[in-house]
Amino acid sequence: GESVGLHLPTLSVQEGDNSIINCAYSNSASDYFIWYKQESGKGPQFIIDIRSNMDKRQGQRVTVLLNKTVKHLSLQIAATQPGDSAVYFCAENGENFNKFYFGSGTKLNVKP
Amino acid sequence: DAGITQSPRHKVTETGTPVTLRCHQTENHRYMYWYRQDPGHGLRLIHYSYGVKDTDKGEVSDGYSVSRSKTEDFLLTLESATSSQTSVYFCAISEGYGYTFGSGTRLTVV
Numbered sequence: 040g041e042s043v044g045l046h047l048p049t050l051s052v053q054e055g056d057n058s059i060i061n062c063a064y065s066n067s068a069s070d071y072f073i074w075y076k077q078e079s080g081k082g083p084q085f086i087i088d089i090r091s092n093m094d095k096r097q098g099q100r101v102t103v104l105l106n107k108t109v110k111h112l113s114l115q116i117a118a119t120q121p122g123d124s125a126v127y128f129c130a131e132n133g134e135n136f137n138k139f140y141f142g143s144g145t146k147l148n149v150k151p
Numbered sequence: 152d153a154g155i156t157q158s159p160r161h162k163v164t165e166t167g168t169p170v171t172l173r174c175h176q177t178e179n180h181r182y183m184y185w186y187r188q189d190p191g192h193g194l195r196l197i198h199y200s201y202g203v204k205d206t207d208k209g210e211v212s213d214g215y216s217v218s219r220s221k222t223e224d225f226l227l228t229l230e231s232a233t234s235s236q237t238s239v240y241f242c243a244i245s246e247g248y249g250y251t252f253g254s255g256t257r258l259t260v261v
Binding site: 075082085128137138139144 | 199201241245247248249251252254
């Protein structure tokens with residue numbers, strides 16, 4: 040697998056704390072959003088998605104919040120673990136439901 | 152990675168040479184995509200396909216061409232590689248909502 044050394048915003052959290060990763064999206068016509076996790080040396084992996092008719096969606100230890108008014112997404116990770124260390128990307132579908140545009144990513148470092 | 156394979160995993164090539172990257176899926180998904188990932192730019196769409204012989208350009212398609220003669224294979228060709236095409240290339244597949252990504256190909260053009 041591959042990844043690149045990205046010059047990214049970095050969030051450092053202590054193991055066990057909650058993490059919040061933010062993303063601003065650009066297209067007000069976007070109606071579907073996804074968060075991806077990319078571990079070192081691997082391709083991005085789906086975490087959770089949300090449609091524009093929702094404000095919040097919960098998964099296992101993760102919650103996505105959508106604020107359409109200010110075009111903002113956030114990913115909340117509860118009880119962050121060392122295995123959560125990765126780069127996190129948000130993606131929006133623009134005006135095409137099957138073509139996604141990605142943010143530049145946030146690197147999450149979890150300190151033991 | 153859920154039935155998606157990219158080859159080669161690494162390649163070093165010289166400026167001006169043609170290069171073809173292959174993406175192979177066993178999921179029978181309709182949609183296939185090629186992205187490149189570079190520092191400071193995240194993932195950018197090069198080309199995508201919505202069926203056999205049906206392809207379209209993404210946001211950074213200049214210098215790249217694609218072909219899809221079978222559902223399972225999506226080829227990305229750099230007709231004449233340049234140093235600016237040094238990158239990590241990811242293939243993705245989809246049945247409409249969300250992607251599954253391959254493991255990537257690191258291409259270095261020297």
